[in-house]
Amino acid sequence: xxxxxxxxxxxxxxxxxxxxxxxxxxxxxxxxxxxxxxxxxxxxxxxxxxxxxxxxxxxxxxxxxxxxxxxxxxxxxxxxxxxxxxxxxxxxxxxxxxxxxxxxxxxxxxxxxxxxxxxxxxxxxxxxxxxxxxxxxxxxxxxxxxxxxxxxxxxxxxxxx
Amino acid sequence: xxxxxxxxxxxxxxxxxxxxxxxxxxxxxxxxxxxxxxxxxxxxxxxxxxxxxxxxxxxxxxxxxxxxxxxxxxxxxxxxxxxxxxxxxxxxxxxxxxxxxxxxxxxxxxxxxxxxxxxxxxxxxxxxxxxxxxxxxxxxxxxxxxxxxxxxxxxxxxxxxxxxxxxxxxxxxxxxxxxxxxxxxxxxxxxxxxxxxxxxxxxxxxxxxxxxxxxxxxxxxxxxxxxxxxxxxxxxxxxxxxxxxxxxxxxxxxxxxxxxxxxxxxxxxxxxxxxxxxxxxxxxxxxxxxxxxxxxxxxxxxxxxxxxxxxxxxxxxxxxxxxxxxxxxxxxxxxxxxxxxxxxxxxxxxxxxxxxxxxxxxxxxxxxxxxxxxxxxxxxxxxxxxxxxxxxxxxxxxxxxxxxxxxxxxxxxxxxxxxxxxxxxxxxxx
Numbered sequence: 001x002x003x004x005x006x007x008x009x010x011x012x013x014x015x016x017x018x019x020x021x022x023x024x025x026x027x028x029x030x031x032x033x034x035x036x037x038x039x040x041x042x043x044x045x046x047x048x049x050x051x052x053x054x055x056x057x058x059x060x061x062x063x064x065x066x067x068x069x070x071x072x073x074x075x076x077x078x079x080x081x082x083x084x085x086x087x088x089x090x091x092x093x094x095x096x097x098x099x100x101x102x103x104x105x106x107x108x109x110x111x112x113x114x115x116x117x118x119x120x121x122x123x124x125x126x127x128x129x130x131x132x133x134x135x136x137x138x139x140x141x142x143x144x145x146x147x148x149x150x151x152x153x154x155x156x157x158x159x160x161x
Numbered sequence: 162x163x164x165x166x167x168x169x170x171x172x173x174x175x176x177x178x179x180x181x182x183x184x185x186x187x188x189x190x191x192x193x194x195x196x197x198x199x200x201x202x203x204x205x206x207x208x209x210x211x212x213x214x215x216x217x218x219x220x221x222x223x224x225x226x227x228x229x230x231x232x233x234x235x236x237x238x239x240x241x242x243x244x245x246x247x248x249x250x251x252x253x254x255x256x257x258x259x260x261x262x263x264x265x266x267x268x269x270x271x272x273x274x275x276x277x278x279x280x281x282x283x284x285x286x287x288x289x290x291x292x293x294x295x296x297x298x299x300x301x302x303x304x305x306x307x308x309x310x311x312x313x314x315x316x317x318x319x320x321x322x323x324x325x326x327x328x329x330x331x332x333x334x335x336x337x338x339x340x341x342x343x344x345x346x347x348x349x350x351x352x353x354x355x356x357x358x359x360x361x362x363x364x365x366x367x368x369x370x371x372x373x374x375x376x377x378x379x380x381x382x383x384x385x386x387x388x389x390x391x392x393x394x395x396x397x398x399x400x401x402x403x404x405x406x407x408x409x410x411x412x413x414x415x416x417x418x419x420x421x422x423x424x425x426x427x428x429x430x431x432x433x434x435x436x437x438x439x440x441x442x443x444x445x446x447x448x449x450x451x452x453x454x455x456x457x458x459x460x461x462x463x464x465x466x467x468x469x470x471x472x473x474x475x476x477x478x479x480x481x482x483x484x485x486x487x488x489x490x491x492x493x494x495x496x497x498x499x500x501x502x503x504x505x506x507x508x509x510x511x512x513x514x515x516x517x518x519x520x521x522x523x524x525x526x527x528x529x530x531x532x533x534x535x536x537x538x539x540x541x542x543x544x545x546x547x548x549x550x551x552x553x554x555x556x557x558x559x560x561x562x563x564x565x566x567x568x569x570x571x572x573x574x575x576x577x578x579x580x581x582x583x584x585x586x587x588x589x590x591x
Binding site: 022025026029041042043045046047048049050051054056059060063114117118119120121134138 | 272278298300301308309517
């Protein structure tokens, strides 16, 4: 399905590959979600869970990769192409200072998922109001309005919504 | 209202309504009658010729049983159940010939070729959507069976450790292979199923032993049937044949598969067997010819090497021999196998587990790590709280959940068997 070593190479460039704590793994999940949304498809299928888009296969691969002998990992670092570097730069610009904030990454990913993937009954066009309303229904009181607005603007500026 | 009853060898009569009947009669669904549920398993278990068609009906039947109970408990509506039935019926609509056997090489080449993703595409783009969209939205149905609905309960019914898909295939595969390990008390589980405050599926503690039985049944079916070495060897041959056929232009690329309805309606086991028969007769590609003949005459590969380890993944310790063999497998392209042709060396690495839990599972932080626990099986205790079964000290599952049976096998032709064994032993250092 995916080249885990390559994925780790991308993540190394963006935010690191720590998976010790739940917050580390939440950051990993949302970062890979945006990696795929922004053109570096690693073949992970994201479903909708309580903290937003989540891939159980990604967690499984993360664990298996981390359990590899360190020497073995070091010998298998793949090269990345100029086109991939360009995409990584774009993703880093998009995530910006939020790359180390698991809750803000959850907010960004959730808004994106609701807008671009999810189905909302009786709604033809999912505009900003509809998406934010749905987010608040699913995660009542979890995020401040100012953070939601800023996250939407960030997604908009990178043509994700 | 029931429009027709279809007799199923596992559950007896399964009722379908008029809309479901129209879907079942559509060529896209009828195609599932020509796709074996267990791929090449019939080479070992002659009875394993049941199809994705009967499995899809079975999954719909089980979701209906759960749904009826959830409606009684006012946890879902009739309309919800109708959608769940459709999602269950259509969840395998995108399956490949011989099911996962062909999906494997497809996933290696095309990132978005998972059968559920393909299923979502064909459901939305092919003419079957006209039938669905008369009453429902095909987009919503596709999202449900991909686990992408915004409704957690929907996702869990089709995608969790206790989902209806898994329940049916265990029972059905057990019945058809004759391997009894897959039998478990599903009626008891379905009677005691509910939804907790986080909208996660849970089972009443009175059915905990039925759940434990289900989990161990699943483990044994995986170790005895799904990971059977001979079936694994045929899977390797079929994968290689398919890759060769694609290179020769005998099978189309993924772009055609997902967009050409006429082609897709015929993209089934018969299609593949026809291509194998033609491949066995042609002279242009001798490798493909030989593989095709082996598949058609049930001449399996020989196992040259095997390493097996039952590990407690929470301790993260694996036999060094397993790790080294895995390294060889992962770096196959750069390994030196002497004069053994690499095209006749095949690695298979089944991984059988009791639970999908990660080693970072932390009982103290269940609520924080709830995403990672979303696929876990929750038990509703006497006090009304719910906990994953793996965290309950009185459940045997807590003690066996961390264990995984990890195997790596290396197959080849009979004439290379001893040489390959010696070579791998040398590379591993044994």
